[in-house]
Structure formats: C-alpha cells, structure tokens
Amino acid sequence: MGEALGLAIGLVLSGDADLAEIVGLSLRVSLTATGLACLIGLPIGALVAIGRFPGRSAVLVLMNALMGLPPVVVGLLVYLQLSRSGPLGFLGLLYTPTAMIVAQTILIAPIVAALSRQVLEDLHVEYAEQFRSLCLTTTQTVQALIWDARYSLLTVGLAGFGRAVAEVGAVIIVGGNIDHLTRVMTTAIALETSKGELALALALGMILLVIALVVNGAVQTIRMSAVRQAHV
Amino acid sequence: MFAKPLAAAAAALLLTGAAFAQDSIIVQSTTSTANSGLYDYLLPIFQDKTGITVNVVAVGTGQAIKNAENCDGDVLLVHARPAEEKFVAAGYGTVRIDLMYNDFVIVGPEADPAGVGGMEDVQAALQKIAGTGALFASRGDDSGTHKKERALWSDAGIDPTTASGDWYRETGSGMGATLNTGIGMGAYVLTDRATWISFANKQDYTVQVQGDADMFNQYGVIPVSPDKCPSVKVEAAQTFADWLVSAEGQAAIAGYKVADQQLFFPNAPQN
Numbered sequence: 001m002g003e004a005l006g007l008a009i010g011l012v013l014s015g016d017a018d019l020a021e022i023v024g025l026s027l028r029v030s031l032t033a034t035g036l037a038c039l040i041g042l043p044i045g046a047l048v049a050i051g052r053f054p055g056r057s058a059v060l061v062l063m064n065a066l067m068g069l070p071p072v073v074v075g076l077l078v079y080l081q082l083s084r085s086g087p088l089g090f091l092g093l094l095y096t097p098t099a100m101i102v103a104q105t106i107l108i109a110p111i112v113a114a115l116s117r118q119v120l121e122d123l124h125v126e127y128a129e130q131f132r133s134l135c136l137t138t139t140q141t142v143q144a145l146i147w148d149a150r151y152s153l154l155t156v157g158l159a160g161f162g163r164a165v166a167e168v169g170a171v172i173i174v175g176g177n178i179d180h181l182t183r184v185m186t187t188a189i190a191l192e193t194s195k196g197e198l199a200l201a202l203a204l205g206m207i208l209l210v211i212a213l214v215v216n217g218a219v220q221t222i223r224m225s226a227v228r229q230a231h232v
Numbered sequence: 233m234f235a236k237p238l239a240a241a242a243a244a245l246l247l248t249g250a251a252f253a254q255d256s257i258i259v260q261s262t263t264s265t266a267n268s269g270l271y272d273y274l275l276p277i278f279q280d281k282t283g284i285t286v287n288v289v290a291v292g293t294g295q296a297i298k299n300a301e302n303c304d305g306d307v308l309l310v311h312a313r314p315a316e317e318k319f320v321a322a323g324y325g326t327v328r329i330d331l332m333y334n335d336f337v338i339v340g341p342e343a344d345p346a347g348v349g350g351m352e353d354v355q356a357a358l359q360k361i362a363g364t365g366a367l368f369a370s371r372g373d374d375s376g377t378h379k380k381e382r383a384l385w386s387d388a389g390i391d392p393t394t395a396s397g398d399w400y401r402e403t404g405s406g407m408g409a410t411l412n413t414g415i416g417m418g419a420y421v422l423t424d425r426a427t428w429i430s431f432a433n434k435q436d437y438t439v440q441v442q443g444d445a446d447m448f449n450q451y452g453v454i455p456v457s458p459d460k461c462p463s464v465k466v467e468a469a470q471t472f473a474d475w476l477v478s479a480e481g482q483a484a485i486a487g488y489k490v491a492d493q494q495l496f497f498p499n500a501p502q503n
Contacts, residue, residue: 084303084463094304095258095289176289194408195267196433
C-alpha cells in the first residue's frame, strides 16, 4: 500500500504524459457516455414515471434489472455489431474511443432511466394535482419535473458516471486497450496487474479514485452554489 | 436544456470517429509479446522508419485468431502453429512466416511439492505433478500457451481435466493473471519464458522445469488476406510483416533484453 501510494504521488507529480493521456481519455469517454445516457435515460425515466399504461410494472422490473447488465456482455454485444464482419462493421468504429462511448452509454443508460424514474415518480406524486389544474401536456410535465428535480438528477448522473469510469469489461473488448489510442485507466490497471506490476496497478487505482472524487466534488460545488443562488 | 450536451456529444462522436489515421494498422497479437514490452521497443523503431502506426490488440492466441477471422485486424502475430496454418488454409491469411522463438518453462514455488525442480523431461515432470496431486494452474482459455499445455499433457498420457477444480485449476485468464493466481495458491504454471522474465510479481517462484525440446515456442506472423477481408490495409500490413522478418527487424528483435536476458530469438527464413 505504502509503495503504491508513493508511486501514485510520484506519477502525478512527474506530470507523466502517458498518464495524462490515459486519464484524459477515461474522462472523455465516460463523461460523454454519461451525457448521452442522460439524454436517453432521463426522458425514458420521466415518461415511465408519469405514464400509466398496461405492462408498466413489467417495464419497471426490466428497467431495474438492466441496471445489472454485466459490462462484458455489453462489450460483446457491441463488438458483434461493430466488428468488420458485423452489421455495422463498415463504419470502422471498432477499437476507437467512439466504440467505447457507445458501449458505456448502453451500460449506464438503464441506470439513469431506472434511478431517474424513481426520483421523478416521487416528485410527480407531489405535483400531480397542480399539473392537472394547469392542464400541462406530457412534454411540459416532463420538462417541469426534470427541471425541478435537477439537483437530485445530478446524483443519478454521477451514479452512471461512476459505473462507466470504473468498468473494464466492456471497454477492453470494444477498445482493445491499444496504447495511445484506446487505453483508459481501468484497462491500464488490468494490464499492469497482468504484468505482475501490482504496486503500479494499485497506484493507478488510487489515481482513478481521486479523479472520481474530483468529478463528484465539482458537481457538488456546482449544485451547492446553484442552491445558494436560488435562495438569494 | 438538452441542446448543449447534445451538441457536445455529437461533436465528441464525430471527432473520435476520425481517430484512425490513414497509415495505421491493427495487429491482433498474443499477450506475451505485448506484456514483455517487446512492442514498446520494436514499434517506435518501425514507426520512425515507415511512418506507419501499429495499434496492438493483445489477447490470447485463440481470441486473436477469432478477431482476425472477423476482419478486425490487419496482421496476426501469435504462437500456435497448427491453428495458424489452419487460419491460412481457410484463406484468412496470405502467408505464415516463422518470426522468432523462445521456450516454455514450468515455474513453481520454492517448496517444490512435486519435486520436479531441475527436471528437463517435461512429460516425466507433468506425470510427477499429476501423481503427487500438486496444484497446477492452467490458462484454460484456448490461448497458444494453453494449446501447448494440452498437447504436453496429452503426450504425457494424462487427462488433467478429470481433476479440474481439484489439483488442476483452470483460470480461464491471460498469462499474467494466471501467474498471479497460480502464485497465490502455490500451483505450478506453464508459461512462456518472455512473460516470466518480465513478470514482476514472482515472489518465491522460480523456473523448475526447462530445456525439453518439446517446450519450443515458435511465433509466427501472418498478414490478413484482403480476399476474405476487403477492409484490410494490405500495403501497410505487408510492410510491417516484411520489416519484422527483414535483417533489420530480426536484429531489433534480438536486441530486446529484460534484466540482461534476450527474450525472443529471431528465426525468420532469410533469402
């Protein structure tokens, strides 16, 4: 542990270019995937939250179950589509950061949808009567709910980001862990572990944890200053 | 409120879509050549000379061949001759060329519970391990090393899979992960020498069995055929394969050393 901590600090202080590249790609891939997953997951979560339709409880079970999608399965599904011999092979996207973004988006969109559904449904119970008296359309209701719950939904987004930035199973299959192209923190950790460089692997793990802390801290700061402004 | 993130996401996707430059190839490779640092040493030399970027996907030989059959690579660099010849015979590769060799070794703990330390005869050593029921960790992943290990067991007249989960432990993982696991449980492990020399978590493990002619480990290089895979970058792939087997490439391979030991011995046929 001590050796790993020393290594981690040394790596960060040395301004290692390879490390910066890997950290940058991890952030770019996982933040983009989180953004896309929110674009897909929030409206779905909101519609299911306010909708009353046959088979709704089955949809809820499915959404919640999909939160447990194994990353390696998502990776395989995306690989089979993007492989040159697959239906989308002509795009030439396998072993690119785009493929990794696609895989992580699929992985975390259900998390965003399921968690936001719960948040928005609870809120909707509070406001349902008011919305009815205002004769809001579905779109207006969804917009109003998402806007009102925006701070809680930030946490939902962070849950998705946490899952994305921590997973290795999907990105290693569709990205290939190619040096200077698709290597991210988790695949680098897996690689160093397989080389027996356990201290270095652990050091990278510590750095990944710090990155997650920084992202969460930044979101928390934004949220708190926004809340303060709202009360002024 | 969604306009901005949508635009940013679209821009990110467009940017990353263009990540591959014209002059770059993908090599589907066995892990030992990557984990031992050989590519980190060779590829910059090759890139300086030709301007071609080589992107390495390091997976087990079985998966590398499967990926190449799916046309997800331009060059295949693995170590399982029968599987490689099948790959070429099926039309996926243009030609298979011997590239370099080293050897397999069996590593084990200092305590050496099966008493195989210093043995050369690998069949006798495996029979001793099976006989004493000492733990043996297998890759179990259809990699080149796993194929070799199965052949060695078969030559020794033993079917270890009947003891799977007992003294025969199939990890289903890469070489490094299997070494980590094997060392953790005190099991013998068959590994290529390059991975072993460069492996950093040896603990009290040493090479126990080595030197048998059956432990020879030949690496081959195969450009993927454009007949089966029209997307393949024929010229760049051929340039890379040609360079590896050229006098210059072979000298570069011989020059790669870890802890003062040469890891790979070039043996491409020279005209």
